[in-house]
Amino acid sequence: MRIIHSVKEMQEFSNEAKNAGKKINFVPTMGYLHQGHLTLMKEAGKNCDILVVSIFVNPLQFGVGEDYEEYPRDLTRDVQLAESVKVDIIFAPTVKDMYPSGYATFVNAETITEVMCGASRPGHFKGVTTVVNKLFNIVQPKEAYFGQKDAQQVTVIERMAADLNMPIEIVRVPIVREEDGLAMSSRNVYLSTEARKQAVVLNRSLIKAKDLIMAGERNKEKIYQLIQETINSAPLAEIDYIEIRDGLNLQSQEETLTGQVLIALAVRFGKTRLIDNIEVEVPVNV
Amino acid sequence: MRIIHSVKEMQEFSNEAKNAGKKINFVPTMGYLHQGHLTLMKEAGKNCDILVVSIFVNPLQFGVGEDYEEYPRDLTRDVQLAESVKVDIIFAPTVKDMYPSGYATFVNAETITEVMCGASRPGHFKGVTTVVNKLFNIVQPKEAYFGQKDAQQVTVIERMAADLNMPIEIVRVPIVREEDGLAMSSRNVYLSTEARKQAVVLNRSLIKAKDLIMAGERNKEKIYQLIQETINSAPLAEIDYIEIRDGLNLQSQEETLTGQVLIALAVRFGKTRLIDNIEVEVPVNV
Numbered sequence: 001m002r003i004i005h006s007v008k009e010m011q012e013f014s015n016e017a018k019n020a021g022k023k024i025n026f027v028p029t030m031g032y033l034h035q036g037h038l039t040l041m042k043e044a045g046k047n048c049d050i051l052v053v054s055i056f057v058n059p060l061q062f063g064v065g066e067d068y069e070e071y072p073r074d075l076t077r078d079v080q081l082a083e084s085v086k087v088d089i090i091f092a093p094t095v096k097d098m099y100p101s102g103y104a105t106f107v108n109a110e111t112i113t114e115v116m117c118g119a120s121r122p123g124h125f126k127g128v129t130t131v132v133n134k135l136f137n138i139v140q141p142k143e144a145y146f147g148q149k150d151a152q153q154v155t156v157i158e159r160m161a162a163d164l165n166m167p168i169e170i171v172r173v174p175i176v177r178e179e180d181g182l183a184m185s186s187r188n189v190y191l192s193t194e195a196r197k198q199a200v201v202l203n204r205s206l207i208k209a210k211d212l213i214m215a216g217e218r219n220k221e222k223i224y225q226l227i228q229e230t231i232n233s234a235p236l237a238e239i240d241y242i243e244i245r246d247g248l249n250l251q252s253q254e255e256t257l258t259g260q261v262l263i264a265l266a267v268r269f270g271k272t273r274l275i276d277n278i279e280v281e282v283p284v285n286v
Numbered sequence: 287m288r289i290i291h292s293v294k295e296m297q298e299f300s301n302e303a304k305n306a307g308k309k310i311n312f313v314p315t316m317g318y319l320h321q322g323h324l325t326l327m328k329e330a331g332k333n334c335d336i337l338v339v340s341i342f343v344n345p346l347q348f349g350v351g352e353d354y355e356e357y358p359r360d361l362t363r364d365v366q367l368a369e370s371v372k373v374d375i376i377f378a379p380t381v382k383d384m385y386p387s388g389y390a391t392f393v394n395a396e397t398i399t400e401v402m403c404g405a406s407r408p409g410h411f412k413g414v415t416t417v418v419n420k421l422f423n424i425v426q427p428k429e430a431y432f433g434q435k436d437a438q439q440v441t442v443i444e445r446m447a448a449d450l451n452m453p454i455e456i457v458r459v460p461i462v463r464e465e466d467g468l469a470m471s472s473r474n475v476y477l478s479t480e481a482r483k484q485a486v487v488l489n490r491s492l493i494k495a496k497d498l499i500m501a502g503e504r505n506k507e508k509i510y511q512l513i514q515e516t517i518n519s520a521p522l523a524e525i526d527y528i529e530i531r532d533g534l535n536l537q538s539q540e541e542t543l544t545g546q547v548l549i550a551l552a553v554r555f556g557k558t559r560l561i562d563n564i565e566v567e568v569p570v571n572v
Contacts, residue, residue: 167301
């Protein structure tokens with residue numbers, strides 16, 4: 001496995017690999033890898049000649065007062081983990097190389113970035129689409145892999161890639177969970193022992209909601225209330241949002257649910273904000 | 287020469303050409319080709335296997351009340367002219383194929399787009415960078431050619447390509463002029479006979495300004511006044527802007543000119559807005 005820090009060197013490597021007819025697949029990450037990332041890497045590695053993983057804590061997607069400085073970092077450990085799943089290249093650029101003095105260009109997918117996490121974190125998705133656009137141009141992959149855990153993020157990136165005609169396929173990989181159902185996240189390390197126990201309410205409330213829909217309930221408000229009650233049963237949990245939306249375009253669902261529904265949550269435990277989601281294909285009533 | 291209308295077909299063509307090791311060069315245009323465009327095409331064609339020219343009047347870069355609907359179009363004539371300079375592919379997509387329903391993603395270079403033409407035409411450069419970004423991803427050229435006539439435009443596109451790490455070289459080609467010095471433009475056809483005669487003041491004022499600098503004048507205000515007087519000598523001319531800026535980053539020059547100076551003009555003749563510019567390397571006083 002090779003570690004590349006320079007943007008220029010990475011791009012030259014990719015140019016040469018592509019000229020030699022090699023297929024590159026790509027997993028962008030902010031590092032502090034966990035089983036969820038490794039699952040993405042294993043999937044991405046199945047069907048390519050060269051597997052590139054980027055590790056870059058992107059300042060542009062953190063707002064004022066968010067956890068950019070404190071975001072956990074451990075490149076040595078990340079390199080070992082990536083090697084264990086047969087990554088070929090770790091691309092770990094510096095902030096200065098990614099955003100040199102005079103940097104001025106931003107990519108933004110409008111509308112779908114103004115709801116959910118976009119409403120809680122203004123500017124967040126503009127930072128995400130900008131860095132992912134840059135990484136795609138540097139690494140030039142055929143396929144790029146993203147976790148379904150950040151459901152809105154992957155929808156926004158699909159939107160950007162399609163709108164800008166990027167010659168890249170976006171692949172979604174299902175959420176990887178701890179044994180008790182908590183979605184894996186680099187931020188889970190911030191949780192106190194008690195918060196960690198209670199954090200299982202995110203997944204639990206989503207499963208309950210899905211079960212209720214599959215049992216015939218179609219009323220959005222009822223589903224919402226069930227989720228709210230379940231989360232509020234955890235004393236440390238503070239709801240940021242509960243969203244019940246169309247899974248394809250993230251528009252609000254009508255009062256009566258139909259089609260592909262995305263239920264997405266953001267819940268705070270102290271300073272730590274966790275997200276989770278579930279997709280439900282609403283059965284057609286016969 | 288082949289004419290491609292479909293975005294998908296164009297991108298597949300480019301994918302295959304690149305896989306076969308071919309070098310693609312590219313000239314994006316809004317059509318209604320004149321000698322200036324043909325010069326770009328001849329330059330671009332010198333050093334590639336496949337020369338692609340796009341013809342697309344991009345609605346996104348026209349503001350409300352601007353001349354999108356009236357912008358001159360003549361694909362039959364454009365095809366003949368392109369064929370005469372050995373273009374391989376004309377890519378002429380439809381608006382619907384470029385901006386399908388639900389389109390939401392925009393690319394914007396900030397700061398340098400807020401001055402000069404960006405101040406006169408809010409949103410214009412956001413439309414330019416967005417469409418050029420899309421065209422680059424569709425056509426996937428090694429080099430893309432732009433005319434120095436739109437000096438700010440090519441600076442903005444260089445900024446975007448560098449910031450987003452696009453693996454594409456931007457090449458500037460000098461302004462092509464009519465015999466009397468008027469910069470070639472598709473919009474020149476709008477001019478009345480009398481306005482056409484007077485329009486020569488743009489180029490004339492720029493040459494006078496350059497001569498004055500080369501003769502030793504360094505005071506920005508004096509240069510400005512000379513240009514203003516020269517343009518105002520044409521009764522039909524109405525000044526939109528006279529800008530004396532740093533040629534590299536488009537920042538304002540100090541009162542005493544130094545380094546690479548870009549003098550750029552926008553002047554209206556009735557409804558028709560013409561632009562022109564000159565670059566002057568200020569001699570170092572010994």
